[in-house]
Amino acid sequence: MKSHDLIIVGAGLAGMRAALEGVKAGIDVAIVTKIHPLRSHSCAAQGGVNGAIDPRDSRESHSYDTVKGGDYIGDEDAIELMCHEAPESILEMDRMGTPFSRVEGGLIAQRAFGGASFNRTCYAADRTGQVMLHTLWEQLVKADVRVYEECSMLRLVTDAEKHVAGIVVYDIKTGEVFPLRGKAVLMATGGYGRVFLSNTNATTNTGDGMALALRAGAPLADMEFVQFHPTGLLSSGILVTEGARGEGGYLINVHGERFMSKYAPNKLELASRDVVSRAEQTEILEGRGKNGAVFLDLRHLGKEKILERLPQIRQLAIDLEGVDAIHDPLPIRPTAHYSMGGIRTNMYGASPLQGLFSAGEAACVSVHGANRLGGNSLLDTIVFGKITGKHCCDWLKGKVLRNFAASEVDEVKSRIADLKRRPDQGVRPLALLQRTAGGMNQYFGVFRTPEIMQEGLAKLPAIRADYEKMHLDDKSDEFNIDLLRAFELGNLIDLSECIMRGAVARQESRGAHARTDFPDRDDENWRKHTLSQWDPGKQEVVLSYEAVRTVGKAEYAPKVRTY
Amino acid sequence: MPVNTYTIRIQRKRKTSDGRIDSHWKEYSVKATETTTILSILEEIKGEQDGTLTFRQSCRSAICGSCAMKIGGRTRLACKTHVGVVARDNVVEIASQANQPVLKDMAIDIGPFFERVHKITPYLTEGPETDAVTEKTAYDQVNHVTQCIMCGSCYSDCTMAEVSPEFIGPAALAKAFRFVSDPREGQKTKRLRQLAEPHMMWSCARCAMCVETCPKDVKPMEAIVKLRTRSVAKGFNDGPGPKHALAFHHDIQQSGHLNEFTLMMRTVGIMGTLEELGTAFHLLKKGKVPSLFPHKSAGLAELAKIYEILEQNPLDVETKAKEVVPE
Numbered sequence: 001m002k003s004h005d006l007i008i009v010g011a012g013l014a015g016m017r018a019a020l021e022g023v024k025a026g027i028d029v030a031i032v033t034k035i036h037p038l039r040s041h042s043c044a045a046q047g048g049v050n051g052a053i054d055p056r057d058s059r060e061s062h063s064y065d066t067v068k069g070g071d072y073i074g075d076e077d078a079i080e081l082m083c084h085e086a087p088e089s090i091l092e093m094d095r096m097g098t099p100f101s102r103v104e105g106g107l108i109a110q111r112a113f114g115g116a117s118f119n120r121t122c123y124a125a126d127r128t129g130q131v132m133l134h135t136l137w138e139q140l141v142k143a144d145v146r147v148y149e150e151c152s153m154l155r156l157v158t159d160a161e162k163h164v165a166g167i168v169v170y171d172i173k174t175g176e177v178f179p180l181r182g183k184a185v186l187m188a189t190g191g192y193g194r195v196f197l198s199n200t201n202a203t204t205n206t207g208d209g210m211a212l213a214l215r216a217g218a219p220l221a222d223m224e225f226v227q228f229h230p231t232g233l234l235s236s237g238i239l240v241t242e243g244a245r246g247e248g249g250y251l252i253n254v255h256g257e258r259f260m261s262k263y264a265p266n267k268l269e270l271a272s273r274d275v276v277s278r279a280e281q282t283e284i285l286e287g288r289g290k291n292g293a294v295f296l297d298l299r300h301l302g303k304e305k306i307l308e309r310l311p312q313i314r315q316l317a318i319d320l321e322g323v324d325a326i327h328d329p330l331p332i333r334p335t336a337h338y339s340m341g342g343i344r345t346n347m348y349g350a351s352p353l354q355g356l357f358s359a360g361e362a363a364c365v366s367v368h369g370a371n372r373l374g375g376n377s378l379l380d381t382i383v384f385g386k387i388t389g390k391h392c393c394d395w396l397k398g399k400v401l402r403n404f405a406a407s408e409v410d411e412v413k414s415r416i417a418d419l420k421r422r423p424d425q426g427v428r429p430l431a432l433l434q435r436t437a438g439g440m441n442q443y444f445g446v447f448r449t450p451e452i453m454q455e456g457l458a459k460l461p462a463i464r465a466d467y468e469k470m471h472l473d474d475k476s477d478e479f480n481i482d483l484l485r486a487f488e489l490g491n492l493i494d495l496s497e498c499i500m501r502g503a504v505a506r507q508e509s510r511g512a513h514a515r516t517d518f519p520d521r522d523d524e525n526w527r528k529h530t531l532s533q534w535d536p537g538k539q540e541v542v543l544s545y546e547a548v549r550t551v552g553k554a555e556y557a558p559k560v561r562t563y
Numbered sequence: 564m565p566v567n568t569y570t571i572r573i574q575r576k577r578k579t580s581d582g583r584i585d586s587h588w589k590e591y592s593v594k595a596t597e598t599t600t601i602l603s604i605l606e607e608i609k610g611e612q613d614g615t616l617t618f619r620q621s622c623r624s625a626i627c628g629s630c631a632m633k634i635g636g637r638t639r640l641a642c643k644t645h646v647g648v649v650a651r652d653n654v655v656e657i658a659s660q661a662n663q664p665v666l667k668d669m670a671i672d673i674g675p676f677f678e679r680v681h682k683i684t685p686y687l688t689e690g691p692e693t694d695a696v697t698e699k700t701a702y703d704q705v706n707h708v709t710q711c712i713m714c715g716s717c718y719s720d721c722t723m724a725e726v727s728p729e730f731i732g733p734a735a736l737a738k739a740f741r742f743v744s745d746p747r748e749g750q751k752t753k754r755l756r757q758l759a760e761p762h763m764m765w766s767c768a769r770c771a772m773c774v775e776t777c778p779k780d781v782k783p784m785e786a787i788v789k790l791r792t793r794s795v796a797k798g799f800n801d802g803p804g805p806k807h808a809l810a811f812h813h814d815i816q817q818s819g820h821l822n823e824f825t826l827m828m829r830t831v832g833i834m835g836t837l838e839e840l841g842t843a844f845h846l847l848k849k850g851k852v853p854s855l856f857p858h859k860s861a862g863l864a865e866l867a868k869i870y871e872i873l874e875q876n877p878l879d880v881e882t883k884a885k886e887v888v889p890e
Contacts (some may be wrong), residue, residue, distance in 0.1 A: 035619075036673060038713050039627040097687040097747070099702040099709055106697040124709075130626055131709050138686035173666060202621040238624045316624055319643040322598055430610025473614025478578060479667040482614045 004030040007182035011037035014360025015188030016136040017385025023143040025393035034152040037137045041202040045129025046241035048121035050375035051086035057118040059083045069115040070369020071511035072558040075549040078347040078365045082383045089382045098135040112246040113374040115272035121375040126312045156216040157408045164355030165402035168412045175477025183399045184355045191361035192495045196336035197437035200239040209362045211491030213343045218353040219531040221364035223341035224502030225512045230276040232335025233321050234293040242374040245269040250297040253288040264563040271563035274371040274512045277334035281446040295329035340368045349388025359388040370511020424471045449516045457500045497541045498532040523558045564596040574658035597647025618669035628714035632669040633658040638719040640778045660719035676715045679731050683739040690749025704744035708737045710779045717773035729762040733773035733783030740786035755794040764790045765804025806830050819860025
C-alpha cells in the first residue's frame with residue numbers, strides 16, 4: 001500500500017505552500033489533486049493580497065480592519081497571527097519569483113480595497129492569483145514534490161480510534177481506485193461556491209475536502225456565512241475584481257445614480273463586501289436595477305488606466321458579457337463567491353479530528369469571521385499554508401501510520417459499481433445539480449427569510465432520495481467525468497445541508513448572513529461559531545456552538561459596523 | 564438576441580483495449596444565441612443529451628487553461644469562444660488538441676506538454692547575474708509572458724511541433740523568456756546557452772501561428788525572437804540557427820535580397836550545402852532558384868533606417884499589430 005508522511009489534498013496556493021514546508025522539514029510529502037496544479041482556482045483571484053508592507057501602515061491596523069470586516073466573529077488570535085505574518089509571506093512570494101506590480105523605486109505597488117483603512121493590497125495587474133499560483137508551482141517543480149495529478153479523493157479514512165489513516169483515491173485518468181496511507185492529511189481543497197447555481201467559482205470548487213471531513217467526523221464551522229461578491233457579471237456570474245472599485249470604479253443603478261452614498265456614506269463603493277452586496281440587492285429588489293442587475297461604471301477612469309490596471313477584466317467582460325468597460329457600464333449583481341465556513345481548525349490549522357489539518361478556503365481558522373475582506377483570501381492561503389504545513393510537520397514527529405482497513409477501498413469500489421449499474425429512472429446529474437444549487441440561490445441568497453428558508457430545507461429529503469436514483473450515461477473507466485461529478489454532487493448536497501441548518505438556526509444578521517426577521521446583530525446570544533457535524537445515526541447534520549477566541553483588546557470590542 | 568439551432572460536430576475518441584484511438588464524428592443539435600460560449604454548449608450536450616462526452620474545464624473565465632481544444636480548425640479556449648464567431652452555416656466542428664496524445668474525446672494526455680515545460684528549468688535560480696528590482700518598469704518584459712496560462716493552444720497549433728515532436732514548443736520557450744528577462748534571475752547566460760541547443764529556440768520556423776492562436780496574447784514567437792536576439796548578443800553564434808539568422812541579416816542589410824546560395828553555405832557549410840543539392844536541382848527544374856548574383860534593391864536607404872530603429876530597441880519587436888481599441 002502506498003504511503004506518505006503527509007498527504008495534502010488540493011494544489012492551489014494553500015496546498016502548494018504547505019507542501020514546501022514539508023520539503024523544508026525533510027518529510028515525505030505528496031499532493032493529491034483532481035486537476036493539474038496550474039488549473040487550481042487560486043488563479044482566478046484577480047485583485048491582490050493584503051499586507052502592511054508600507055511603513056506608514058501597520059499590522060495592528062490590518063488586524064483591526066479584519067476583525068471589524070468579519071463582523072466580530074473572527075478568532076482574534078488567528079487574525080493577529082495572519083496580519084503579523086502578512087508582510088513576510090508576501091515578500092517571500094516576491095523572492096520566489098512573483099512579479100508584483102511596482103512603483104517608482106522598485107517597491108511593491110499597493111491599491112485600495114474594500115473595508116481597508118490603508119491602501120494595502122499588493123497586486124500584479126489584475127491577475128495576482130494567477131502569477132502567485134504559477135510561482136508556487138515553479139517551486140513545487142524545483143523541489144520535485146510528488147503530485148498525484150488528476151486524482152480525486154473519494155473518502156477520508158480513519159482508524160478505530162478516530163485517527164486519520166489516509167484517503168481513498170480515484171485516478172481520473174485510468175479509473176483505478178487505490179488507498180493512500182498517511183500519518184496526516186491536510187485538506188487544501190478550496191471552497192464550496194458551487195453549492196450556489198449563480199457563483200463566481202470554478203466548476204471544480206465543490207468543497208470535497210470539507211464534505212469528506214464532515215463524513216469522517218470532523219466539525220465544520222460557520223457554514224452559513226457565504227460571501228456574495230458585489231460584482232459578478234450578470235450572465236455568467238464570473239468575477240470582476242474589487243480592484244476595479246479600488247481603482248475608482250462607481251456602482252450605479254438604472255437611473256445612473258451612485259447609490260452607495262445611501263448605504264455607506266464614507267467608504268461608498270469600498271465598503272465591506274456584505275454591505276455592498278446588500279445595497280445592490282436592495283436597489284434591484286426596489287426596482288432600480290435592470291434585468292436583475294445594477295452597473296459597475298469604469299468609463300471615467302479612462303482608456304489608459306483601464307488598459308494598464310484592469311486589462312484582463314476588460315477582456316473578460318468583452319468575451320463573456322459583450323460589453324467593453326471603456327465605453328459602457330458592466331451589468332453586475334451579487335454572486336456567491338467565497339466560503340467563510342470550512343473545516344474547523346485551531347490557529348495552526350489542526351482540526352479536532354486527530355491527524356486532520358486544513359488551510360485556505362477549505363478551513364475555518366477563523367480569520368474571516370462572517371465576512372471576508374477583499375485581498376485577505378490570497379493572504380490566508382499563503383500564511384496558513386505555511387503555518388499549517390510547518391505545524392503539521394512538527395506534529396508528525398514520532399507519529400506512525402494508522403490501520404487502514406481494506407474494506408474502505410472496497411466500499412468505494414462498490415459505490416462506483418452501483419452508480420454505473422443504475423437503471424435510467426429519469427434523474428440526470430445536471431438536472432439534480434440545478435435543483436440543488438438553484439434552490440440555494442432561491443432560498444438562501446443575499447437576504448434570508450424564515451418561511452423561504454424552511455421551504456428550501458423541506459426540499460432536502462427529496463433531493464437526497466433522487467441522488468440515490470441518479471443515473472450515469474458514462475460507464476467507462478478512463479476519464480469518467482460523469483462519475484466524478486456524481487461524487488462531487490453528493491458533497492455539495494452535504495454542504496448545502498450545513499448551510500441551510502446553520503442559517504435557519506442563526507437568529508440574527510451578521511456579516512454575510514442577513515435575516516429579514518432579525519435585521520440586527522445579536523452579540524449577546526450569537527457571537528459564537530456554528531459547528532456542523534454529521535450524525536451517522538440520524539443521517540443528518542447536527543449543530544453545536546463554540547465561543548469566539550478573543551484577545552481582550554478594547555479596540556476589538558464589537559461596535560456598530562459602519563463604512 | 565435571436566436563438567439559432569447549431570449543429571455541433573464532435574470528434575469522439577476512445578482508447579481501444581490494444582491502446583489505439585478509435586475515433587468517429589458525432590453530431591448534436593443545440594439551440595443557442597451567437598454569444599453562447601462553446602463551453603456552455605458542451606455542458607448542455609453532456610448534461611442533457613450525452614453524459615459520455617468528455618472534456619476538461621474548470622474556471623469558465625479563461626484563466627485556468629483547462630478547456631483548450633480544436634474549435635473550427637483552430638485551438639481555442641471553449642470558455643471564451645462564442646459559437647457565433649466559429650460557426651459556418653450554423654455548424655461547428657470540435658476535436659481534441661493536435662500534437663498531443665489523446666485519452667478520451669477532448670481530454671488529451673497533458674503529460675508530454677508539461678514535460679517540455681519542465682525542461683527549461685521553470686523556476687528562478689540564484690546566480691551571479693541577479694539584479695535588484697529598482698524600476699517601476701522592471702517587469703515590462705516579464706509581464707507579457709507571465710500572462711501564459713499553460714493551456715497548450717500554441718503547442719497544439721504549432722506547425723513545427725507537427726513535423727518535429729522533439730521541438731520544445733512555444734509555451735516552454737515563452738516561459739524560458741519569462742526567466743531570462745527577469746532582473747532577479749541569476750543565470751541568464753546559462754539559460755541562453757541551453758536554449759541554443761538543438762530543438763530549442765532555433766527550431767522555431769517563425770510562422771507566427773502561436774501568436775495568432777494564443778488566447779492570452781502572450782505572443783510566444785516574439786519571446787522566441789527576443790531570446791534569439793539576447794543569445795546572439797551573448798555571442799552564442801554556433802550552429803545553423805544563429806548562422807542562418809546572421810547570414811539572412813547580412814544579405815538583407817547589404818542588398819535587400821537573399822542570396823540563397825551563400826545563405827545555405829553560411830548556414831550549414833559546404834558539406835551541408837552539398838547534401839541539399841538534390842533539393843536545389845528540384846527547385847531549378849521548377850524555375851524557383853533565384854539568380855546567384857542578385858541585384859541591389861531600390862530603397863536600401865529606407866531599409867537601413869528600419870534596421871537602425873530595430874537595433875536601437877531590439878527587445879520590443881512587435882510581431883502582431885497592437886490591438887485597436889475603438890475610441
